[in-house]
Amino acid sequence: MIKYDEQAELDSVRGALAVRGKIESAVDDICQKGYDLVCFLGIGGTWASALQAESHAKELSDLPIISENASIYNTTGNRRITDKSVVILSSVTGSTSEMVDALRHINEVGATSIGFIDAPGSTLAGMVTHCITYPENEQLKFFMVVDRFMSNAGQFPQYDEYYAQLDAHLAEDLVGVAKAADAFAQDFAEKHHDDALHYFVGAGEQYGSTYSYAMCYWEEQHWIRTKSIHAAEFFHGMLEVIDRDTNVTVFLGEDAERPLAERVAAFLPKVCSRYTLIDSKDYELAGISPEYRGYLSHLVTHQVTNRIDIHIERINCHPMEIRRYYRQIAY
Amino acid sequence: MIKYDEQAELDSVRGALAVRGKIESAVDDICQKGYDLVCFLGIGGTWASALQAESHAKELSDLPIISENASIYNTTGNRRITDKSVVILSSVTGSTSEMVDALRHINEVGATSIGFIDAPGSTLAGMVTHCITYPENEQLKFFMVVDRFMSNAGQFPQYDEYYAQLDAHLAEDLVGVAKAADAFAQDFAEKHHDDALHYFVGAGEQYGSTYSYAMCYWEEQHWIRTKSIHAAEFFHGMLEVIDRDTNVTVFLGEDAERPLAERVAAFLPKVCSRYTLIDSKDYELAGISPEYRGYLSHLVTHQVTNRIDIHIERINCHPMEIRRYYRQIAY
Numbered sequence: 230m231i232k233y234d235e236q237a238e239l240d241s242v243r244g245a246l247a248v249r250g251k252i253e254s255a256v257d258d259i260c261q262k263g264y265d266l267v268c269f270l271g272i273g274g275t276w277a278s279a280l281q282a283e284s285h286a287k288e289l290s291d292l293p294i295i296s297e298n299a300s301i302y303n304t305t306g307n308r309r310i311t312d313k314s315v316v317i318l319s320s321v322t323g324s325t326s327e328m329v330d331a332l333r334h335i336n337e338v339g340a341t342s343i344g345f346i347d348a349p350g351s352t353l354a355g356m357v358t359h360c361i362t363y364p365e366n367e368q369l370k371f372f373m374v375v376d377r378f379m380s381n382a383g384q385f386p387q388y389d390e391y392y393a394q395l396d397a398h399l400a401e402d403l404v405g406v407a408k409a410a411d412a413f414a415q416d417f418a419e420k421h422h423d424d425a426l427h428y429f430v431g432a433g434e435q436y437g438s439t440y441s442y443a444m445c446y447w448e449e450q451h452w453i454r455t456k457s458i459h460a461a462e463f464f465h466g467m468l469e470v471i472d473r474d475t476n477v478t479v480f481l482g483e484d485a486e487r488p489l490a491e492r493v494a495a496f497l498p499k500v501c502s503r504y505t506l507i508d509s510k511d512y513e514l515a516g517i518s519p520e521y522r523g524y525l526s527h528l529v530t531h532q533v534t535n536r537i538d539i540h541i542e543r544i545n546c547h548p549m550e551i552r553r554y555y556r557q558i559a560y
Numbered sequence: 561m562i563k564y565d566e567q568a569e570l571d572s573v574r575g576a577l578a579v580r581g582k583i584e585s586a587v588d589d590i591c592q593k594g595y596d597l598v599c600f601l602g603i604g605g606t607w608a609s610a611l612q613a614e615s616h617a618k619e620l621s622d623l624p625i626i627s628e629n630a631s632i633y634n635t636t637g638n639r640r641i642t643d644k645s646v647v648i649l650s651s652v653t654g655s656t657s658e659m660v661d662a663l664r665h666i667n668e669v670g671a672t673s674i675g676f677i678d679a680p681g682s683t684l685a686g687m688v689t690h691c692i693t694y695p696e697n698e699q700l701k702f703f704m705v706v707d708r709f710m711s712n713a714g715q716f717p718q719y720d721e722y723y724a725q726l727d728a729h730l731a732e733d734l735v736g737v738a739k740a741a742d743a744f745a746q747d748f749a750e751k752h753h754d755d756a757l758h759y760f761v762g763a764g765e766q767y768g769s770t771y772s773y774a775m776c777y778w779e780e781q782h783w784i785r786t787k788s789i790h791a792a793e794f795f796h797g798m799l800e801v802i803d804r805d806t807n808v809t810v811f812l813g814e815d816a817e818r819p820l821a822e823r824v825a826a827f828l829p830k831v832c833s834r835y836t837l838i839d840s841k842d843y844e845l846a847g848i849s850p851e852y853r854g855y856l857s858h859l860v861t862h863q864v865t866n867r868i869d870i871h872i873e874r875i876n877c878h879p880m881e882i883r884r885y886y887r888q889i890a891y
Binding site (some may be wrong): 307338426448460470554 | 603604624629632637638639754755764779780781783785786791797800818886
């Protein structure tokens with residue numbers, strides 16, 4: 230497989246799972262003191278991850294766990310975030326200006342924060358209450374936070390068994406998915422690398438990753454135009470612009486909202502010849518109990534899209550790290 | 561002006577404002593009993609209106625007012641909706657299946673509901689606790705609910721003065737906006753009626769209407785492809801696909817998030833030649849205090865887009881009431 234370092238992938242996931250002790254320590258400390266709200270704060274890709282964490286929490290608990298966009302917070306504010314609230318954030322650079330502004334105000338309010346800040350010594354690293362530094366695997370880190378809050382509230386009794394399975398199998402399983410997906414990913418890239426417009430549809434924990442994949446990968450890194458939409462909304466407007474030649478990809482996960490994506494998947498063949506289904510069910514996760522697969526579906530489909538990206542990058546001769554405007558000009 | 565019945569428009573808005581007594585009665589009754597959550601429930605266009613109501617409440621209060629998508633509720637659920645919660649919904653037909661399913665479950669939970677159901681005798685009309693029947697003006701009706709809840713909580717002291725201004729001036733003001741916008745709307749329609757793809761950007765109370773305008777009007781009724789995006793997110797991915805010939809419209813309102821839309825508006829001229837700004841500030845609202853204009857900006861821009869629609873419909877010879885798939889085939 231081109232551009233694939235199996236050992237690095239294994240190490241990356243195993244290392245992220247090993248961060249769990251630090252997460253437990255921070256969350257347990259917060260739960261002991263009590264809290265009125267848990268708010269995942271993000272912008273762009275990190276906001277999309279926040280939506281995924283919120284969806285996961287909502288499916289399994291009644292805890293007050295919400296997501297907030299940093300730029301919206303910086304203008305409209307959120308008066309429900311108080312000195313008893315917990316803010317969870319993630320940043321690769323530790324310097325995203327919208328996040329720095331938001332956290333400055335959150336610190337004035339007096340909320341407690343847990344920050345997954347990949348750059349030690351960065352601005353955000355110096356501002357959060359609990360700083361945890363480990364690169365990448367943002368969704369895994371966010372979900373570990375949610376699961377610990379739910380477990381402490383007695384609403385995720387499967388915690389120990391579930392994480393024992395992840396520690397033992399997840400890294401190898403995700404490498405297996407990448408390998409199993411590569412031939413499909415190459416075909417898909419050859420068919421769609423030059424699309425004028427590509428639609429992506431997803432639901433549940435897949436919605437945040439669908440939104441992020443469209444915007445942060447195809448738009449930002451491949452410069453291909455997209456629209457992403459929640460499967461719940463597909464039949465209330467967007468369906469009317471689908472015809473034979475429309476490029477549509479539906480992500481199917483295994484959480485509670487799978488039926489919403491399945492409904493779109495069942496409709497498309499009637500009116501469209503260029504649709505694709507990317508279904509986490511098609512990939513084996515050895516050692517993971519069937520009832521837990523829904524918590525991991527977005528990690529499975531992310532392995533598939535990673536392989537698509539590698540092939541599009543090669544075919545389009547467009548290195549994914551170049552930007553036209555982002556951090557290139559003032560705005 | 562083609563397809564414009566001034567008297568009907570005046571009557572429509574005045575009649576909607578006259579519904580306020582019924583809204584106050586229902587909300588006051590609920591407030592007297594107490595509530596733990598106010599949830600605006602919708603799907604498609606009504607969900608977009610719910611987002612607007614939520615944004616308005618968030619800007620001005622700390623009340624627990626959220627929005628929920630009916631299809632998501634029907635799968636993931638929302639355990640925070642209890643027998644002490646209030647659900648607000650709106651439906652033209654009173655028969656939207658996702659809404660009927662959601663309300664059935666909400667009634668089992670025991671929540672109180674206020675339904676703006678335009679069709680008397682419809683399924684939903686028979687299921688809500690408080691049924692209020694008056695056609696159209698969905699946003700106005702939702703905002704009257706939010707404002708009453710905020711007023712009763714002491715967080716909207718301007719209630720009486722504000723609604724006295726609306727009762728006296730809003731209907732005429734909105735007719736004035738439609739007339740003032742018509743020439744611009746015709747130019748815009750002539751330029752963009754055949755776009756292969758059109759981007760719409762908005763923030764704050766404009767975001768829900770931006771999303772709805774793209775999906776429920778251009779996609780569903782004109783069969784023109786669109787993407788809508790929150791201005792808060794524009795600089796985190798989507799900007800990279802903007803070039804000289806990209807069609808982009810930014811809606812600017814006058815609420816707290818205006819700076820987010822202004823930032824996009826300031827960027828576009830540097831890289832794009834086919835952008836348009838639709839700014840509520842450009843339109844007079846006689847008799848409305850400047851500090852209240854932000855609560856009404858989405859009604860102003862809706863007058864502008866209504867006129868655009870009339871001209872696109874004429875130029876494209878595509879009656880807005882026809883549907884390709886919606887309620888035409890089974891799915």
